Structure formats: C-alpha cells, structure tokens
Amino acid sequence: MKKLSTLFLMGVILLGVLAAGCTSSQTTTETTTPTQTNTVPLVADSSGDVNTQDLQSYIDSLPAEPLTDAEKEGLIYMVEEEKLAHDVYTKLYEKWGLPIFSNIAKSETTHVESVRMLLKKYNLTDPTASEGIGEFQNEELQKLYDQLIEMGMKSEVDALKVGALIEETDIKDLQEWLSRTNKVDIITVYENLMMGSRNHLRSFVDQLKNRGVTYEPQVLPKDEYEAIISSPMETGGGMGGKP
Incomplete structure (x- = not known):
C-alpha cells in the first residue's frame, strides 16, 4: 500500500509538470490510439527507435515556416523531456542492470535527436546541448528528474513503474503540443515519438506483469491506456507513411 501511495503521489507530481509544460487554457479531448489514421511518415520501429536518417530527409524536404510561440515552447520543452527519459533510464540501468532500461535509453537517444533536428532547422537554442x-x-x-530517480532506486518494481509513468506523461505531453501546431514537420516528429512511447509503455507494463504486478495508469485516461496496452507493438512503414 505504501508503494501504491508513493506511485499515486508521483502521478500527481507529473500532472503538475504536465500543466507547467503545456500552458494551453484548454485540454485536448482528442484520444490518440494505435489505430489513428497516419497522415505523416512513421519511421519508428517496434522498439521505439526512430530512423533519424529517414526523418531528417523528410524534414529537410519541407519548408521552414514561421513558428508560433507555442510551437517554439513545445520544441524546447520536449527536447528536455525526452532527455529526462533517457537520463532516468540510464541511471536505472546502472542501478538494476535490467536490459529494458538500456534498450529504451538507446531509443530515447533517437527521440532527443529527432527534436534537435527541428531546433536546428528553426534556429532555436538547444537547452540540452x-x-x-x-x-x-x-x-x-x-525537480521531476530528482524525484523519479529517488523513487526508481527503491526496487526493480518501482523502477519499472517509473518507466511506465514517464511514457504515459510523454504521450500526454505530445498530444498537448500536437494540438497546438499545424506544421507538418513538427507533427511528423511528435507522431513518431508518440508511437515510440506507446511501445515503451507496453514494454514496461509487460515487465511488471511478468513480476505479478498490475500497473494502473497515473496520467492517461484508463480507456486510452487500455487501448494502448491491449494492442500489439507498432512499427512504422517508413517514408511511405503506412504501418
């Protein structure tokens, strides 16, 4: 019960950070599911790794249009959020030696690089440089990083719950920023990152299930969460845009 209370508290903390990162006065009601219609090329694989070479080529093929303040804010926020995921998983791998943390940390590296492509394209300062x-x-x-590390150091189960919590939050944040842009290159990056995060969430939930632990969503609506984890791993179809 103590661990569940701690996890609930972390969910509240994450929601606070979510509110700080996405300052829109309205919350999107759009539900992102694995069966959404793909209007942009998806170049992430079932491990969540983004094919950065293909993504870079596609981004370069699109014109650089003026960004809104919200679009700039979103890119700067998301590059640090993706770095947070990478850094937490790196530290948790050092502590517990579970391959899932090493594998997903590697995947998060491609997520960080994906956002950096847009920062470079639009001449925005990279806060992670x-x-x-x-x-x-x-x-x-x-502050969130410090809290997640503290929680994840308690046990392997707590560490895996931290992973699931990060991926839930990543999905929610990406949904918010997607609702505030109409730029195809930004949408393409966010959609690929979100697909990767859904695969990562499935992986963490499976690891917990293998340990006899049922993970309860802390950030996403339960129906959306269930739709994700009950669906198979997603694989992008490359530059054709079809899975």
Whole structure:
C-alpha cells in the first residue's frame, strides 16, 4: 500500500509538470490510439527507435515556416523531456542492470535527436546541448528528474513503474503540443515519438506483469491506456507513411 501511495503521489507530481509544460487554457479531448489514421511518415520501429536518417530527409524536404510561440515552447520543452527519459533510464540501468532500461535509453537517444533536428532547422537554442546526465535548464523537469530517480532506486518494481509513468506523461505531453501546431514537420516528429512511447509503455507494463504486478495508469485516461496496452507493438512503414 505504501508503494501504491508513493506511485499515486508521483502521478500527481507529473500532472503538475504536465500543466507547467503545456500552458494551453484548454485540454485536448482528442484520444490518440494505435489505430489513428497516419497522415505523416512513421519511421519508428517496434522498439521505439526512430530512423533519424529517414526523418531528417523528410524534414529537410519541407519548408521552414514561421513558428508560433507555442510551437517554439513545445520544441524546447520536449527536447528536455525526452532527455529526462533517457537520463532516468540510464541511471536505472546502472542501478538494476535490467536490459529494458538500456534498450529504451538507446531509443530515447533517437527521440532527443529527432527534436534537435527541428531546433536546428528553426534556429532555436538547444537547452540540452551542454547539459550532462541529470542536468536540465527547466527547473520543473530538474525537480521531476530528482524525484523519479529517488523513487526508481527503491526496487526493480518501482523502477519499472517509473518507466511506465514517464511514457504515459510523454504521450500526454505530445498530444498537448500536437494540438497546438499545424506544421507538418513538427507533427511528423511528435507522431513518431508518440508511437515510440506507446511501445515503451507496453514494454514496461509487460515487465511488471511478468513480476505479478498490475500497473494502473497515473496520467492517461484508463480507456486510452487500455487501448494502448491491449494492442500489439507498432512499427512504422517508413517514408511511405503506412504501418
């Protein structure tokens, strides 16, 4: 019960960071599911790794249009959030030696690089450029990182719950930022990252299930969460845009 209470508290903390990162006065009601219609090329695989070479080629083929303040804010926030996931998983792998953390940390590297492509394209300063593991310019993300590490160091189960919680939050944040842009290149990156996060969430939930633990969603609506974990791993179809 104590662990469940701790997880609930972390969910509340994550929701607070979500609110800080996405300042829109309205929350999107759109539900993202694995069966959404693909209007952009999906170049992530079942491990969540993004084919950055293909993605870069596609991004370069699109014109650089003026960004809104919200679009700039979203890119700067998401590059640090993806780095947070990478850094947490790196530290949890060092502690527990579970391959899932090493594998997904590698995948998160491609997620960070995907957002960096857009920062470079639009001449935005990369807040992660000179930051080491566990270092963030966003104060709320710095605080969140510290809290997640503290929780994940308690046990393997707590560490896996941290992973699931991060992926839930990543999906929710990406949905929010998607609702605030109409730029095809940004949408393409966010859709690929979100598909990767759904695969990562499935992996963490499966690992917990193998240990006899039923994970309860902390951030996503339960019906959306169930739709994700009850669906198979997704694989992008490359530049054709069809899975």
